[in-house]
Amino acid sequence: MITNNTSKHTKRSSTAGAGRRQFFSFVKKELLHIWRDKRTLFILLGMPVVQIVIFGFALTNEVKNSKIAVLDQSKDAATASLVAELNASRYFDVVDNLSSYKEIETAFQKGKIKMAVVLPSQFGEELKHSNKAAVQLIADASDPNVANTLTNYATAVVMDYQNRITNNQRLPYTIKVETRMLYNPQLKGAYNFVPGVMAMVLLLVCTMMTAITIVREKEMGTMEIMLVSPMKPQMVVIAKAVPYFLLSSINITSILLLSVFVLEVPINGSLLLLVAESLLFTLVSLSLGLLISSRAESQQVAMFISLVALFLPTVMLSGFMFPIENMPFPLRMVSNIVPAKWYYIIVRSVMIKGVGITAVWKETLILAGMLLFLLTLAIKRFKIRLQ
């Protein structure tokens, strides 16, 4: 039932124009399908917008405004100014003043505070007379990452306080340290998360869209009709992906506009390069969707694989949430097959560091390789299945 294209080689070249017309009428049909279902279209275009804004503002690796409690057993000028300094730092909010050691446990149990700072009695006296004093930090390590970070920040605040006292008396042989923060002097979370969220949203939305559209035709039986048309099955599949590629281009545009104008993340590198890389990544995602659709028999299965199964691995293994170099070796290997990882590196480099193609050619090549592999596999599977 499918035309044998080797024997019709000569005929095909003469009907190239007709073939192109057929292809475009398929694309047009698909566009009409999308256009007809306004509600879905609205979701597809609105979802990335809402997500980039919510996540861009709300997600941050930084631990700030953490609620802490203070057990001040000394209550003198020195402890007062140290507590004030903790409270003034961006990392801590002193929400509770405890009066006994026992209260610490209850405060933790209620889950209200993340850390308790214990200032022993005679803190100020000892500081004045022996120049030595001690501070105890008790962190709620049920979230070890936060506990670790908080302990470090609190130590830094205490050190700063100590230096301030010391600097009042000039000491010989002093090394001064000046620190600069590159690329992101205000330490905004968006600089890290916008590239990550871009990778995540584009991957999931593109993959799911293509996966579902083909499986739906299978489920409703209309796929058969398309396959008996004179178009080659590969072209049927590609024609289905084209409109979604256009939709994704709109999404890329809106995401970039929002990043720049709402989240105030600059595009320091070449916009052209960034858009080209994004389109490449979109193609990878669309091909992944095609591959899923060649295996899945129902929309439910297609959706589960393209969203539920891909979501957490993308979040956790692409490097924007957890540093890849900290992972054990097997997982670092696994992270290499996550397309979002490479795109995240590219976006971060081009958008924020402002480097050119020379710095990201390797990642670009890997994405291109993935595209080739996925697309070939998807098309090959289709041919096998449908003959």
Place this chain on the structure above:
Amino acid sequence: MRTLKFLLQKEFRQIFRDPAILRIIFMMPVIQLIILPWAADYEIKNIKLAVTDKDHSAYSQKLITKITSSGYFQLTQYAGSYQASLEQVEDDKADLILEIPASFEKQLIKEDEAVLFIAGNAINGVKGNLGSAYLRTIIQDFNREVRLEWIQMPKFSPQTQIEVRSSNWFNPLMNYKFFMVPGILVLLLTMVGANLTAINIVKEKEIGTIEQINVTPVKKVHFIIAKLVPFWILGLIVLSLGLLISRLLYGIMPLGGFFTIYVFAAVYLLVVLGLGLLISTYAATQQQAMLISFFMMMIFVLLGGLYTSIDSMPVWAQWITKLNPVSYFIDVMRMVVLKGSGLADIGQQLGTMVIFAVVLNSWAVLNYRKRS
């Protein structure tokens, strides 16, 4: 009651008829629970440091040795110009740059004061920030050593020293898996539950079988309950599988007892499934239902407090988390598994979930129309 029994029979048959989806429901959480927790190590270690040494003095050497022997840093480059080090940062081969200016040693000794420059890659704020904090501490230490070399310190130390002692409660070994594994289990349970029910009613709408149910005298409540119960049971099985893996693979024994977790999970699943059903009654196609439920899932998961701290979010986002069932369960998991909280301690969270469950499910029942 008899109607309900038949309806339940129908639902169970439909679920078991599709082995592909059943496989995914059980396999996916198991595989992800085995793989993903290993990725969640946030401890800042092996910070990659590039050093620009324009001084090449005994002191600069000594300082570098001190830094590398601290165990936090990994010296990736030793260059003569800042530009070369900056390129390392651009290529992601270094996180921090330490610049030792020319005549650092000379100035320190002759003029009593010298300056060092640190530049950190701050795209990922934590790494740049914490890394430079570590580095400053080491430099301060080095400074003290230099002073001791040159001056006989009087007994009364002129330099103030505040000692910071830190301890970590509830998880003294700082095993992050104790926190991540139950958390990831919550996420998986939520996604599987909500997505399954979200497409369930819509599927009947799409293939038209809902009309057949609508013309029968089946009550709306019965219809919704029959949709709810099978997935509720599936959810509890997935939870049990997950807890088994946590026990066997990660050695996690909830201090507050399994009973507390199951009681909370039983209510929690009703919330998640109810949300799915509610979406299902609104959506016209499976695609819409899946998109909406997934849209919500992404927000629930990423703002659930597992990956990033809720305290650091802006106030409006903290309000979203008050409506986010995931953040309640993650909170409860953390309390029960590590702090040994029992039913009494999680009363507030449990109460909130009961309210959520009642509201969402009644809304779903009310919104399900037998007439279109």
